[in-house]
Amino acid sequence: PPTAHASCSTRKKKACHLPKLPASVPSSRTQMASTSPEPAATETGDSVKIRRLQIADRERGFLPLLSQLSSCPDLTESEFAACFADLAALGDDHVILVAEDPAAAPERRILSTGCLFVERKFLRGGGKVGHVEDVVVDAAARGRGLGLRVVRRLVEIAKGAGCYKVILDCTPELRAYYAKCGFVEKGVQMAVYF
Amino acid sequence: PPTAHASCSTRKKKACHLPKLPASVPSSRTQMASTSPEPAATETGDSVKIRRLQIADRERGFLPLLSQLSSCPDLTESEFAACFADLAALGDDHVILVAEDPAAAPERRILSTGCLFVERKFLRGGGKVGHVEDVVVDAAARGRGLGLRVVRRLVEIAKGAGCYKVILDCTPELRAYYAKCGFVEKGVQMAVYF
Numbered sequence: 001p002p003t004a005h006a007s008c009s010t011r012k013k014k015a016c017h018l019p020k021l022p023a024s025v026p027s028s029r030t031q032m033a034s035t036s037p038e039p040a041a042t043e044t045g046d047s048v049k050i051r052r053l054q055i056a057d058r059e060r061g062f063l064p065l066l067s068q069l070s071s072c073p074d075l076t077e078s079e080f081a082a083c084f085a086d087l088a089a090l091g092d093d094h095v096i097l098v099a100e101d102p103a104a105a106p107e108r109r110i111l112s113t114g115c116l117f118v119e120r121k122f123l124r125g126g127g128k129v130g131h132v133e134d135v136v137v138d139a140a141a142r143g144r145g146l147g148l149r150v151v152r153r154l155v156e157i158a159k160g161a162g163c164y165k166v167i168l169d170c171t172p173e174l175r176a177y178y179a180k181c182g183f184v185e186k187g188v189q190m191a192v193y194f
Numbered sequence: 195p196p197t198a199h200a201s202c203s204t205r206k207k208k209a210c211h212l213p214k215l216p217a218s219v220p221s222s223r224t225q226m227a228s229t230s231p232e233p234a235a236t237e238t239g240d241s242v243k244i245r246r247l248q249i250a251d252r253e254r255g256f257l258p259l260l261s262q263l264s265s266c267p268d269l270t271e272s273e274f275a276a277c278f279a280d281l282a283a284l285g286d287d288h289v290i291l292v293a294e295d296p297a298a299a300p301e302r303r304i305l306s307t308g309c310l311f312v313e314r315k316f317l318r319g320g321g322k323v324g325h326v327e328d329v330v331v332d333a334a335a336r337g338r339g340l341g342l343r344v345v346r347r348l349v350e351i352a353k354g355a356g357c358y359k360v361i362l363d364c365t366p367e368l369r370a371y372y373a374k375c376g377f378v379e380k381g382v383q384m385a386v387y388f
Contacts, residue, residue: 066317073319083320119311122290123260123328125267126277131325134317159388167385169361175382183384188369190377191361194353 030055047103048111050149053096055084060109061138062098069136093118095157099137099146112137112146116154118161130158130166151181224249241297242305244343247290249278254303255332256292263330287312289351293331293340306331306340310348312355324352324360345375 053062058080066072075083087094099112114135121127132154137147158166169189170178247256252274260266269277281288293306308329315321326348331341352360363383364372 063316070317072317075316075319079320080316083314083316087314115315117313119325119327120277120281121309121328122257122269122274122277123264123266126269126273131313133313134315155386163388165385165387167363167383169363169381169383172382175384178384182386184386185382186385187363187383188366188379189361189363189381189383190369190372191359191380192349192376192378193359194357 046101046144048099048101048144048146050097050099050153053084053098053113055081057098057100057110059107060100061107062110062113065110065113065136065138066134068139069134090117092157092161095154097150097153099141099150101141108138110138111141112150114147114150114154116158116166118158118163124164128161128163130154130161130163132158132166132168135168148177148180151178155181240295240338242293242295242338242340244291244293244347247278247292247307249275251292251294251304253301254294255301256304256307259304259307259330259332260328262333263328284311286351286355289348291344291347293335293344295335302332304332305335306344308341308344308348310352310360312352312357318358322355322357324348324355324357326352326360326362329362342371342374345372349375 058075058077063072063074063080087096095116097114097116098110100109101111102109104111112135115133117131117133119129119131121129132151135147135151155166166183167186168178168183175185252269252271257266257268257274281290289310291308291310292304294303295305296303298305306329309327311325311327313323313325315323326345329341329345349360360377361380362372362377369379
């Protein structure tokens with residue numbers, strides 16, 4: 001594992017300063033920021049691209065897609081922008097990927113999404129753990145491997161960020177699905193709802 | 195759930211500015227910062243106090259305690275301070291509690307610890323989820339309810355922060371333990387190790 005100093009010392013900088021972006025990367029005001037080398041959008045077999053969430057994805061069906069996973073009331077443009085900015089301010093410690101089909105109707109272009117957030121610990125010399133959350137594929141686009149592509153990319157990003165593991169919680173029915181991404185069952189998820 | 199704007203708009207401020215603390219609260223350089231009303235250290239039946247992690251807890255056995263949970267190499271004073279500062283900069287979005295026995299030898303005073311970090315989502319109108327991690331009780335102090343006290347306090351903090359749920363992952367053997375804190379089994383934890 002990385003030394004604690006190397007691992008920890010980057011956190012404050014990322015949390016407190018907008019990362020310096022290459023000139024070619026759009027501002028974090030409109031796109032999730034990244035200071036790490038970022039692969040170009042991947043062309044899948046069916047023209048769908050996997051990329052980071054952009055603020056304009058509110059108009060491309062991002063929230064209706066999330067509502068297929070859990071309660072997701074609509075957000076006004078300014079509410080969406082506020083949420084986006086708060087998450088983008090976390091830099092590489094929070095990544096939302098989307099699968100976009102540029103051939104679809106504008107408001108139905110976002111077909112899949114998934115999120116990674118990076119937790120810092122005192123354990124493991126100041127180690128990092130990736131948490132995958134909020135993975136969903138549009139009901140009309142299932143069976144095309146879009147969710148797996150999103151998850152695999154999130155796992156790659158976590159590995160590149162120096163995480164020693166990535167974890168997620170799912171229903172028992174989804175064990176085999178995530179096994180395709182290299183996940184193995186490790187424990188039990190417990191919850192308290194307020 | 196809170197509106198997205200109310201929920202999200204606080205994040206950037208916390209991430210980018212050190213919170214303004216009441217005069218009576220020690221600086222975040224030495225103690226985990228808090229902008230929310232914080233209960234006084236709780237006296238348990240056996241004089242053990244539950245409180246937030248302080249930087250001086252490195253000298254009170256915090257890392258040896260964590261090493262009972264997972265690999266936890268020692269950190270130098272400056273490495274520990276760097277980790278501490280990075281986590282403290284997250285304000286109320288990251289809380290580490292410890293149970294301290296002031297009657298014990300100085301280097302063995304920290305008997306239990308547990309961590310809460312708060313995840314922000316687009317789901318649920320910009321909702322928040324609390325994640326409980328890294329709960330451990332010193333082998334010589336088990337059976338005194340210290341871990342449950344730490345976890346219950348973390349759950350209270352998450353509720354106070356507006357989380358709609360708190361989740362954790364554990365081994366199947368610990369189901370009954372966390373049930374005492376109101377947790378119910380919800381799913382399966384999956385992991386990839388690098």
